[in-house]
Amino acid sequence: MGKAVGDRGGVVPLLAEAFRECGFEGASLSVISQRTGLGKGSLYNFFPGGKEEMGAAVLAAIDAWFEAEVFAPLRAAGDPRAAITAMRAAVDAYFRSGRRVCLVGAFALDNVRERFPGQVRDYFAAWRDALAGMLERGGVAAPEAREAAEDALIQVQGALVLCRALDDPEVFTAGLARMEQRLMTLL
Amino acid sequence: MGKAVGDRGGVVPLLAEAFRECGFEGASLSVISQRTGLGKGSLYNFFPGGKEEMGAAVLAAIDAWFEAEVFAPLRAAGDPRAAITAMRAAVDAYFRSGRRVCLVGAFALDNVRERFPGQVRDYFAAWRDALAGMLERGGVAAPEAREAAEDALIQVQGALVLCRALDDPEVFTAGLARMEQRLMTLL
DNA sequence: CGCGCCCTGTACCAATCAGTACAATTGTAC
DNA sequence: GTACAATTGTACTGATTGGTACAGGGCGCG
Numbered sequence: 114m115g116k117a118v119g120d121r122g123g124v125v126p127l128l129a130e131a132f133r134e135c136g137f138e139g140a141s142l143s144v145i146s147q148r149t150g151l152g153k154g155s156l157y158n159f160f161p162g163g164k165e166e167m168g169a170a171v172l173a174a175i176d177a178w179f180e181a182e183v184f185a186p187l188r189a190a191g192d193p194r195a196a197i198t199a200m201r202a203a204v205d206a207y208f209r210s211g212r213r214v215c216l217v218g219a220f221a222l223d224n225v226r227e228r229f230p231g232q233v234r235d236y237f238a239a240w241r242d243a244l245a246g247m248l249e250r251g252g253v254a255a256p257e258a259r260e261a262a263e264d265a266l267i268q269v270q271g272a273l274v275l276c277r278a279l280d281d282p283e284v285f286t287a288g289l290a291r292m293e294q295r296l297m298t299l300l
Numbered sequence: 301m302g303k304a305v306g307d308r309g310g311v312v313p314l315l316a317e318a319f320r321e322c323g324f325e326g327a328s329l330s331v332i333s334q335r336t337g338l339g340k341g342s343l344y345n346f347f348p349g350g351k352e353e354m355g356a357a358v359l360a361a362i363d364a365w366f367e368a369e370v371f372a373p374l375r376a377a378g379d380p381r382a383a384i385t386a387m388r389a390a391v392d393a394y395f396r397s398g399r400r401v402c403l404v405g406a407f408a409l410d411n412v413r414e415r416f417p418g419q420v421r422d423y424f425a426a427w428r429d430a431l432a433g434m435l436e437r438g439g440v441a442a443p444e445a446r447e448a449a450e451d452a453l454i455q456v457q458g459a460l461v462l463c464r465a466l467d468d469p470e471v472f473t474a475g476l477a478r479m480e481q482r483l484m485t486l487l
Numbered sequence: 488c489g490c491g492c493c494c495t496g497t498a499c500c501a502a503t504c505a506g507t508a509c510a511a512t513t514g515t516a517c
Numbered sequence: 518g519t520a521c522a523a524t525t526g527t528a529c530t531g532a533t534t535g536g537t538a539c540a541g542g543g544c545g546c547g
Contacts, residue, residue, distance in 0.1 A: 233465050274405045278420050
């Protein structure tokens with residue numbers, strides 16, 4: 114019956130949004146089918162592994178986005194202060210000022226974490242290491258850089274949780290601003 | 301067939317642990333029945349409203365615990381620095397140094413949030429207000445106190461997420477220590 | 488024009504879901 | 518001891534779950 118989507122690449126963002134809004138367990142195949150406009154046949158054609166493979170593909174896509182837009186810029190040589198501001202801007206844009214949830218963080222809290230153990234850990238480890246490396250190049254000692262990087266990630270994730278809980282986007286924006294400011298004072 | 305548990309009060313902690321480990325949607329009635337040792341008959345006898353009522357009861361119990369062990373001590377007059385240390389200790393004990401998840405935070409990220417909107421928001425709002433009030437009594441101006449309180453909650457929730465993601469309890473402990481230190485420097 | 492391969496909708500599957508009904512059994516009050 | 522009510526296991530419901538099978542239709546290549 115013809116083709117609607119060239120490759121599975123175009124479907125992944127729709128999958129991601131479905132997982133974000135309904136959770137991994139909550140996103141049943143019927144809602145996935147509805148959101149993507151694809152029947153079960155197509156879904157299992159693109160993702161023979163079922164929901165498991167869909168989840169892995171979504172996590173991989175998220176990781177790829179952050180790798181290109183956040184991690185790589187952090188690793189590149191350049192003004193550390195500008196890099197921090199750029200990271201803040203990219204994160205704020207990605208999470209739509211708190212209106213969007215971090216799927217990786219949600220997976221980490223949920224039990225689904227045990228289904229994608231490597232991908233969840235690697236995402237945060239890569240972020241932390243890239244940020245810590247940049248701070249080191251800015252003159253921060255290794256242990257302090259690592260702690261500051263972890264702290265920054267904690268603030269992003271915590272701000273997303275509290276922002277959703279209080280239903281107040283301002284909480285996320287203010288949290289990100291504090292994160293940026295704290296990183297700046299280290300340099 | 302006799303009675304096994306006097307009132308439903310004794311069941312709630314078991315329910316909470318089941319929700320924490322499996323998530324709200326993931327905790328099916330069969331696993332709940334297994335974890336609590338109660339058949340469906342008993343469960344629906346104690347909670348006629350089904351899972352919805354179980355979730356509400358668990359949230360209420362968590363709120364009651366924090367109200368007694370964390371919020372009330374914060375509201376009570378006393379040395380602010382000692383109050384902060386006590387809060388840190390209570391939180392660390394409750395979350396078992398990061399091995400336990402914050403169910404309210406998990407609900408906030410998940411879509412289940414929409415089923416218990418008031419309870420999730422009230423829990424965090426009560427915590428924030430109690431902490432901010434204590435800081436004000438310690439001499440911190442109202443806006444700064446509120447911001448610092450929000451920041452502390454962010455750090456707790458973020459530390460829980462990152463701790464689970466990296467599977468490293470040290471992340472939670474270190475995050476809590478930073479939270480305590482930052483509050484201290486305000487006083 | 489025709490062949491063949493990918494794509495896709497539909498029907499179907501066993502398993503499990505939350506929830507209901509009810510009869511059996513127990514503890515308790517008298 | 519007896520009656521009553523609360524408690525509980527079991528069987529059952531209809532709906533939905535993730536996943537499979539397959540036949541048919543559309544497109545590219547020759």
